[in-house]
Structures are given as C-alpha cells and as structure tokens.
Amino acid sequence: MVKIQIYPTDISYKLVKDRPVVLLYGKTTDGKRICVQDKNFEPYLMVVVKDPESAQKNIKNSNIMDDERKIPITKIEIVKRKYLNQDLRLLKVHTKNPKDISKIKSELREEYSVFEYDLKFTRRYLVDREIVPFVLTDVEGELLNKKSRVSVLDAQSIEQNSTEVLDNINVLAVDIETYNPRGKNVDAEKDPIVMVALYGKDFRKVIVTKKFQTDLDYIEFAEDEAELLTKLKDHINDFKPDCITGYYSDEFDLPYIETRASKNNVKLDIGLDYSPIIVRKGRRTSARMMGIVHLDIYQFIRKAFRTTLDTPRYSLGDVAKELIGAEKDEVDLGKLAKVYNESPEDLEIYCKYNLRDTELTFKLAHELMPNLIELIKAIGLTLYDVSRMGFSQLVEWYLIRRSKDFNELVPNRPSRDELKKRRNQTYKGAFVYKPSPGLYENIVISDFRSLYPSIITTHNISPDTLNCDCCEGKNKVPGLDYWFCENKKGFISTLISELITRRQRINEIIKDKKSKILFARQYAIKTIANAMYGYLGFYISRWYCLECAKSITSYGRYYIQMLIDDAKEQNFKILYGDTDSIFLALEDKTRQDAQKFIESVNHKLPEHMELESEGFYPRGIFVSAKMGSYGAKKKYALLSEKGDIKITGLETIRRNISPIAKRTQLRVLELILKDNDTKKALHYVKKVVDDLRKDKVDIKDLVIHTQLQKELSEYQSIGPHVAVARILKKKGFDVGPGTVIQYVISEDGDKIRDRAKPVEDCKNYDENYYINNQVIPAVDKIFEVIGYSKENLLASLDQKKLDKFF
C-alpha cells in the first residue's frame, strides 16, 4: 500500500468489462504527473416513488433491455431529498455502465418521475466524492504496472483534507500557421501546416517545413509536414505539460493538427495513455487529450470573462492588448503562402510572428489562471470544464455541487415543450429614468451595491420559498401576486447570503493587503452571485423560476423608485437612473448634502442592502433622446475630478468612421466638459470644416476602415468598401473575407460607392461628404444639447466670423 498526495488536474473514465474506471490525472507533490484510478464509483439515477418498498421490488424484478442485453440493476437504496418545498422519498437506482443510464431513464420514466439521469459521469463523481480539482488530495492504493506515460495507482481511498492548491501548473502554448493561398478560408483537408510554435516556461520552439538561413536558435527545420508533426509530438512529450493552451484552439489549431496527423499517417498519441487528440464535433467543436488539460483561453475569455473587458472583439490582438498590454507582431499573413513558395529566405518574420502568438497566449493563460483556479474551487469542476462554461452553466454546477450539502434533489432540464413555453415568456425588466438632454454640473452618482443579489437575500427569493402555505398572502412582492416564505430560508437565497458574506470578508482583507489571488477569489464569488438572477430567468436552467426573476426586478424597481422619490423630496435634481444607480445634479446643494442623503436612505434600507457613493463628476453631458432607435439610455459623457473624460454609449469606437470625425467628437467633448467653453468647441469644429474645405487635411485622417465579411462575388449590395475591394482586386491585390478595406471618399462620381477610392488613388477628397456625413453627425447631438440645432450649427459654421453669432 502506497500513500501519496496529488493535485488532480483532469478527470476521465474508461470502461473495463462494462464497469467504469475513473481516471484522475494530476501532479504529485514532488512535481511528477500521475494517474490515479478509482473503480469504486457506480452510476445511478433517482426515481420518485409513492411506495418505496414495493417500487424497489418492482424495479429490481423489471427487465430493462438494451436490444438482447439485460441491463443490470446493481443496487437500489431508499433516500430522502428536498425538492422545491416538498420532502420526497426516492430510490437511488445503480447500474454498472454509465452509458446504460439513459436507457434505464427512458424505461422508468414510463411509470415514475426520474431525476439526475443526465449529469456527466465524471462530474457526478467529483461532486459526490467532494473532490475539487487543483486541491491537495490524499490517496492510498497500489501502484500498477500499466502501459502509460505516467505511473498509475489503483486507489483504495481518495480524500481531500487540505485547502492547499497547485500553483505551479506547467503550461505549454501552441499555435500553428497553415499554407493558405486563398486568403481567408482555411481548409484542413487541403492545406498543410507550414509551421508550429510552442511556448512554455524557459521553452520556445518554432518548427517549420522549409529550410532557410537564420540565427534564431528556437527555429527547427522539418523535412515535411509528417516530420513536423512527429517533432511536435516529441517536444510535447519531453516538456511534459499539465496543460496545453491555445487561442481558439478548440475549433482551429487542435482539430487541424489532428486532421493533418491522420492525413500524414502520423500517430499523434500525446495522451498520457497513448491516445490521440480527441476532437468532438458538434455545434461547437472541442478538443481534449487524456491526462493533459486542453485550455482554449479564448473560450474562457469570451464566455465568462467578457464582462470585464472593454474590447468588443475577442481577437488575440485586441484581448492581449487590453489584458496584458502586449501587441501581436505585424506581418502580412496573406503573403505567407507566396513567401513559402518563392522566397523562403523571408520566412523568419513569420516564425517570429508565430512564436509571438504563443507567447501572448501563454501570458494570457498565466494572467487568467488565478481567476480560473478560484472558479474551479468555487464550482468544483475541472479546468477543462470551467474554462468552457458560460455564466448559466457556472451557476448551475455551483448549485448542483451545493445541492448535496442541502440534501436537495437536482431538478431536470426542461423538456422540448417546456422549453418552447419558457422561451415565449417575457417579463418586465429594470427601471430607467430617462435623462433630459443637457449639460450639467456637479454630478453625484450613487448606486446600490450588488442590487439583485442583495434583493435575493433580503427577500428570501428562491424557487422553494415561493408562495409557501405558511405565509399565504403576507408580504407580497410589489405589484405582483407572489410572496416568499418568512419562516425558513430557501436553498438559493441561503447560498447567495453565504456568497455575499464570504465576499465581504475577502474584500475586508484586500483593503489592508492587496492580493491577486484574493482578488480573483472575490471576483469568482461575485461572478456567481451576479449571474444568479439571470440564471433564474434563463429558459434552459434547471432551477428556472420565472416568478423569482420577476420578483427580483420588481423589488429592484421598487427600491430605485423609492430612491428617486426620496431624492425628489429632498429637492435633488435627478438627471438619470438605470436599474441600480441614480445621477443627481447638486445645483445649490453640497457634496456633504448628497452624502447625508445617501446615509439617510441607507438608514431605512434592509440589513443587506446598501446604497453606495460611486463618484463625483464636475461636469457631464447627456445627449438627445432621439439618437437611433435604442433611445437615450446610456448615452453620456462625464468629466472626472482628475480631468478624464468617461464616455458611455456615444459612437466613438465605431470602425467605419474616419479619424477626423472621431477626433472632432472627442475634442468637442473635452472643450465643453473640461474647458466649459462652447465657443471654443464651435470654433474647433469650424476650423476642422475650414481645413476640410481648404484641402488642408491629411488624407490618413480621412481613411475609413471596413472589413470584408464574405467573398466579393457573394455581395448583393455593393457598399463603398466592396466597390473599393473590386478595384483592389483588379490591381492584383489578394482581397477576400477578413481583409480590412481602407478607403477615402473622393469627388469623382455620383453614388458614394463610385466615389470611394483606395487611399493611394485619391487625389481630391470630397469635403462635403466628410463635413456632412462624418464630422457633423459625430457632434451635432452634442451641440443640440447646448442649444444649437443642426441647422443652427451649420449656419454658424458658414459665418465668416463666429463672434457675431454669440
């Protein structure tokens, strides 16, 4: 018997004689990779029965068949569970093979209500055994002599008695470049991999299938693609990563590598049991390897981290810039195929580019690892799973894991019919107090701290406390015919209380000493707590409860309305309010008055609710309500005390707007907010307009960028960027989907698309287009707010001397 300690990193299972063997891959305390196998966990499902004893006999004697084979029922236990507000007696029906559960479910569903039949076996294992990946685990068992890249230990017992976490996970980033003569469309069936880069701690490597002169020591040459793949495999095996990471590697790099390996008859057996990369094709493709976690960092960023990011695009370049402040190398990938064929001596920059991408990917994985680990610790699933989950799934698995502590039965996923019904339900959302357009001074912003989570706790909102018998008709939700129990705490409201308390404690500690890990921990908790409201109203949820979701927004409207009423009563001018925040203009009041007001509201709020002071802004502008079809919501710019301008909802970031229009908008906001000088702002616009008229504007300030979305031939309507792309194509440029077309609007022609020209061809730009379609629309709504209609603005721009106008 051997006693060891491991940090589990991944889990899988295999079938041996129709029985599952759970494989827990991990790392020992002395840094070796290991596989621990557990044969002692049986799949099961739950059956609701009226008379457990007779049903037990009935099910035991029933013949559930899969074709000719009788599905064995190995054990039936009688258990109790809570479900909504009932106490149920259930049968826990066990079998041997996890794959038979689905069949048993179908049979038993004819007669009984069946539950917990669709929880992935390995996830069920982690939840039931209370094993949290990455946490130190005590294992006792026998070492086996098995064909495997790592030691295999057959476990007698597996237990976690510690909270210590693996902190030196060995990550290897991978990225391929492919031969691609056609531009955007990449085809793994046709086009070979020409280079692959690897990046890990103290390790960098680029393998390329063409020889050329270079001094770079990380470049390695391969005779052909088959050799490249073999070398790739050897490097991975030598490096012994716990985790392989890539950017969009679920849907690109790993499936591509796998396809090319089979085309070349290369056995890419990098799994720790010598299995190949397993590609699962579905609505979304994913890739995994036995014993090595595949982390597609793109998935995590897009699904569970996007709310933290400002960038609307999730390309490696944009994300790396925002998160780690690093940029991609700039190369023309469209020329790679040509260079590869005709001038391989120029391949070096592509190798550098390839390595740089893996470096960025590696650093992103490193940067986000604390967040991932804290989510793993909260939710209790593997890095592989957690990094691919969206908010609703994270919440759901948090609830599934915690349901064990509360003896709650896990609700089923909705049926097809149920889904349809749920999808058609809509309900009233948050309250918005529409702003009056205008320029305002001395703005105080105040918001409720974690409004929805605090409502859930305060009002005990939970599917199992809804409309209880004991509190019938008492304490109804404002405007609704629902109530929530006042006598016993609900499952979800209890969990939210716990999360809020835990987060508060962590934040108290962070106040004194900053810690990246603690910050990630409170962030993980916040993520789960904030997602709970959305989860309750999300049609796919197991714990779906429309009444709960409606009640939460109703209480939300109630509290913000109360806040607005109180502010009015105290004679504050209310500028704007949305969901959980209000903007007040101080006018003749002081900041202390506002603070006092906030305190007075806090005084009457329930215990777990709090109104906070978000900030003070010397000046701010709210733009016209008629901007687009989306209304006036969230269109404003604020000047902070430090002098920064914070823009929300104004269209400065759109790509198909010229630099001159963008810059004019920002400068106008600065002059109005910072200098409080509308005259100067108007002068500035006049100067820009005059410069445009006098041809004094640099052409690069006029360039509009638009990305082609499809093949040129597929465009039905010919926009300016498509027209320019056609010209470029005639000139022999390689344009296809993904190419960013840069163009300038010239004077020669009628329609805009005829006037659009490639930058280098444009001699005489169309001043009227830039004035009327770019600069003026970027600022007219701002001027409207301070009393200039568009006509007014245009008229004043035509005057020789503006001063007359004032």
Added chain:
DNA sequence: GCGCGCCGGGG
C-alpha cells in the same frame, strides 16, 4: 417589428 440566418475565433 419580427424572424431567419450567419458569424464569431483561427490562416
């Protein structure tokens, strides 16, 4: 205003 269909990321 609504429903359908496609893109996203990657080369």
Added chain:
DNA sequence: GTGTACGGCGCGC
C-alpha cells in the same frame, strides 16, 4: 458522452 440547448446583429419581409 448518464450525448441536444449560443447570442448578437444584420438583412429581408
């Protein structure tokens, strides 16, 4: 894989 299940936006009606 104890198999499902995206979401946002643009376009056409």
